[in-house]
Amino acid sequence: MELTKEEEQMFVGEKGEGTQKAMEIVVALGKIYNAEKLVMVNSAQVSGVSYKNLGDAGIEFLEEWAKKGGKISVKTTLNPAGMDLENWRKLGFKEEFARKQLRVIDAFKKMGISPICSCTPYLIGYLPKFGEHIAWGESSAVAFANSVIGARTNREGGPSALAAAICGRTACYGFHLNENRKADFVFNVNCEVKDFSDFGALGNMIGKTVKNKVPYITGIKETTQDNLKVLGASMAASGAVALFHIDKITPEAVMKNMINDSAEKITLESLEEGYNSLNSNVNEIDLVSIGCPHASIDEIKKIAELVKGKKIKTELWVTTSKYTSERAKDYVRTIEQSGGKVVNDTCLVVAPVEDFGFKNLATNSGKTAFYAPSYSKLNVRFGSLEKCINAAITGRWE
Amino acid sequence: MKIEGRIIKYGKVEGEALVSSEPIGFLGGVDPETGVVIEKGHPLEGKNIKGKVLVFSTGKGSTVGSYVLYRMKKNSVAPLAIINEECEPITAVGAIISNMPCVDKIKINVFKTGDKVRIEGEKIFLNE
Numbered sequence: 145m146e147l148t149k150e151e152e153q154m155f156v157g158e159k160g161e162g163t164q165k166a167m168e169i170v171v172a173l174g175k176i177y178n179a180e181k182l183v184m185v186n187s188a189q190v191s192g193v194s195y196k197n198l199g200d201a202g203i204e205f206l207e208e209w210a211k212k213g214g215k216i217s218v219k220t221t222l223n224p225a226g227m228d229l230e231n232w233r234k235l236g237f238k239e240e241f242a243r244k245q246l247r248v249i250d251a252f253k254k255m256g257i258s259p260i261c262s263c264t265p266y267l268i269g270y271l272p273k274f275g276e277h278i279a280w281g282e283s284s285a286v287a288f289a290n291s292v293i294g295a296r297t298n299r300e301g302g303p304s305a306l307a308a309a310i311c312g313r314t315a316c317y318g319f320h321l322n323e324n325r326k327a328d329f330v331f332n333v334n335c336e337v338k339d340f341s342d343f344g345a346l347g348n349m350i351g352k353t354v355k356n357k358v359p360y361i362t363g364i365k366e367t368t369q370d371n372l373k374v375l376g377a378s379m380a381a382s383g384a385v386a387l388f389h390i391d392k393i394t395p396e397a398v399m400k401n402m403i404n405d406s407a408e409k410i411t412l413e414s415l416e417e418g419y420n421s422l423n424s425n426v427n428e429i430d431l432v433s434i435g436c437p438h439a440s441i442d443e444i445k446k447i448a449e450l451v452k453g454k455k456i457k458t459e460l461w462v463t464t465s466k467y468t469s470e471r472a473k474d475y476v477r478t479i480e481q482s483g484g485k486v487v488n489d490t491c492l493v494v495a496p497v498e499d500f501g502f503k504n505l506a507t508n509s510g511k512t513a514f515y516a517p518s519y520s521k522l523n524v525r526f527g528s529l530e531k532c533i534n535a536a537i538t539g540r541w542e
Numbered sequence: 543m544k545i546e547g548r549i550i551k552y553g554k555v556e557g558e559a560l561v562s563s564e565p566i567g568f569l570g571g572v573d574p575e576t577g578v579v580i581e582k583g584h585p586l587e588g589k590n591i592k593g594k595v596l597v598f599s600t601g602k603g604s605t606v607g608s609y610v611l612y613r614m615k616k617n618s619v620a621p622l623a624i625i626n627e628e629c630e631p632i633t634a635v636g637a638i639i640s641n642m643p644c645v646d647k648i649k650i651n652v653f654k655t656g657d658k659v660r661i662e663g664e665k666i667f668l669n670e
Contacts, residue, residue, distance in 0.1 A: 165639065168551070172635070172638055176629055176631060192605075198609065201610060202606070204616060205612045
């Protein structure tokens with residue numbers, strides 16, 4: 145692999161031990177994936193932030209890297225942490241977990257990273273440009289950045305995104321290269337895909353089929369940014385999709401032919417399979433979770449309209465970034481007045497939900513519904529926002 | 543016998559080989575406090591990888607496995623070095639952050655558990 149003079153200096157340790165470690169990781173991954181060179185990145189998004197995922201080994205590793213002088217060189221955000229970084233006590237997070245989580249955040253701060261913990265950096269002022277090379281870790285953000293924006297990133301692991309943040313480069317392979325961005329599957333969707341949860345169900349079905357390959361979707365007439373957000377999240381959860389195209393909608397598909405000649409063609413007549421695989425048969429609900437990926441202002445507004453003047457019976461968690469909730473204060477107040485909670489910096493997938501004693505969850509997210517049974521040992525009901533809020537008010541899934 | 547591979551993490555060490563006929567996943571597969579393989583039904587189940595030149599085809603499982611290797615190093619129960627046929631990101635990152643020599647692109651069927659192995663960068667000396 146070709147390294148520039150500056151990269152060589154980083155690699156041999158002339159720019160400090162923290163940078164050397166980062167460059168060693170980037171170069172090793174480049175070797176494994178047969179990259180010919182490195183590419184400069186304009187931003188990084190680091191996954192592996194929740195103590196639930198990192199464990200003590202992860203904390204020790206991050207603290208040592210910070211101590212060795214690892215400092216970021218490009219704008220960097222963090223994935224959701226395991227709790228609301230400010231209101232954890234009020235929300236009932238355990239002291240011991242919180243202490244460990246705050247150590248993780250401190251290590252990142254020492255490296256120069258602001259503790260902006262969100263899976264949707266593109267909604268909170270970190271919007272890459274078309275064609276820009278980035279190194280992002282969160283799988284749903286990777287799918288959104290590649291597909292909806294046309295930026296370029298692989299699915300970076302926690303340490304590799306951090307390494308890229310420190311040396312400002314990542315190995316140039318995979319989705320950084322034109323030749324790997326064409327679709328291997330074409331899905332002709334022959335049914336109505338309208339609701340947020342419809343897009344989650346569709347994503348679940350496509351992800352299972354294509355695994356880590358690129359799907360091209362036809363038959364979607366209109367959509368929204370939030371719907372595209374959950375489509376990617378859901379595909380990245382049930383499969384390992386990093387890039388998708390939608391005919392006449394996503395930028396690369398609009399600009400040129402993005403389908404490989406050898407692409408397999410599949411027709412989908414219904415979303416039933418997706419809905420079925422994400423639903424259990426429980427009827428009593430004790431937790432309703434909205435905001436996976438992190439809720440936008442528009443979603444928070446919709447929730448506020450649905451709960452206004454009503455009383456929430458179950459727990460209702462709306463997970464979002466601090467940035468977004470601060471810009472939706474009036475809606476947040478309405479949700480809180482009804483008994484719901486707006487929780488910042490975290491989400492159901494990475495929070496230690498098992499500590500709260502919940503059993504049966506309702507969600508409109510195809511990603512949460514996919515992970516909650518295994519990660520959080522919850523029975524899940526998955527459907528539209530209206531159905532979820534109704535369950536929050538009545539305590540029953542109807 | 544001298545074999546040449548590809549450096550994932552540079553280092554010079556000498557030790558005894560422990561060969562796995564199956565891929566290894568570190569998270570949940572190896573106890574980071576003791577170095578004992580705990581994956582049910584794994585060919586190395588019950589064996590300790592501490593201080594060995596661990597020879598296996600490739601890694602598998604959760605990406606958190608990189609941190610498990612690091613934790614083992616901190617607990618002084620890590621392997622001495624790793625030899626792979628095809629190294630993947632979990633093992634590679636784990637070896638780098640733990641300063642553990644790692645070489646891949648090696649046909650591992652020439653190794654037997656108990657062999658004397660010396661690693662010098664990309665060069666591997668077997669029973670010499």
